[in-house]
Amino acid sequence: MLRFGILGTGRIGDMHAGIVAAQPDACVTWCFDVAADRAEATASRLGARATTDVDAALGAPDVDAVLIASPTDTHVGLILKAAEAGKPILCEKPIDVDIAKVEDCRRRLEDYDVTLQLGFNRRFDPSHKAVRDAVAAGEIGALELLVITSRDPGPPPPRPILEACGGLFRDTSIHDFDMARYVLGEEAVEVYAMAANRVDPIFAELDDVDTAMIVMRSESGALVHINNSRRTNYGYDQRVEAFGALGMVRSNNHRPSEVSRHDAGGTARREPLLHFFIERYRAAYEAEIRAFIDCVAAGTRPPVTFRDGHRALLLAEAAIASWRENRPVRVDYGDS
């Protein structure tokens, strides 16, 4: 049994806790949240102990691993505390909103031999993974264009989530930067981003954007296009399309059912898409947690690492610089 402490039991922490508890070889023993009622709600549902003291959870002898699902700007502090306590870590994306903190964390983690998997759940989605596998197997020949559409059904609440998330590029596009690296199988080296405020004035008030188009060039010359919006009126729009010399492979949107209606007026599918991440990526979150448990049990390297989180954040920083300065930006990965 791998016994988990869940650090942060809000929207996604509570969902992850339920998935952990459903595994035959894992359980949740402690739930930590600064909001006592949230820790208690998840803990009581799963027969775990609740605390508002992180050291109680990290120091507990019945915690073997931690899952960090607190606000983004608290991740680095919790990663370092968990590493110091010698607990394997599954941490939600992004590593942090502040690249300097991430780089400092990377240096400090060198002192610890700790397993750390980063929560880029979309790599575990069976449909997106099939696109990546087809590209890697050469089914579409040399990759020429990669098109990633990622649009949320609606913005999160302004406070505290929007304020603490680091903005569209670090919070949302980060998934797409990682997906691009995953499907390309190589790095993106140049980024050009345009962005706008088309959805809600709150984003401009927070010096953020709600709509973006990003173009990137890979090391070998493939072109990538990412488009993001904080609002659709038809559900969670998640598509990945790879186009190459021999054809195209595409991960399409998911619907609640496969029903279509046909009559004299026409043929149609009327249901909105699956609503949001918890519905759309359920299988991916399950596979992500399964992979983490298996890596800890086998002592192997996790499939998504701190380095992946760092590199995706470097792409986000390049996109922000490009958007603000209205120019293409070369990406410097340094020694990451």
Ligand SMILES: NC(=O)c1ccc[n+]([C@@H]2O[C@H](COP(=O)([O-])OP(=O)(O)OC[C@H]3O[C@@H](n4cnc5c(N)ncnc54)[C@H](O)[C@@H]3O)[C@@H](O)[C@H]2O)c1
């Ligand atoms: N991978 C994905 O698909 C996905 C989806 C949503 C959110 N996330 C990430 O998960 C994280 C949490 O997002 P959320 O939507 O669940 O937010 P949320 O606001 O719903 O939950 C955050 C929880 O953390 C608690 N908290 C606040 N400060 C804390 C601290 N210092 N220590 C511990 N807990 C603290 C809050 O009380 C709250 O219960 C973010 O980093 C976000 O980017 C990832």
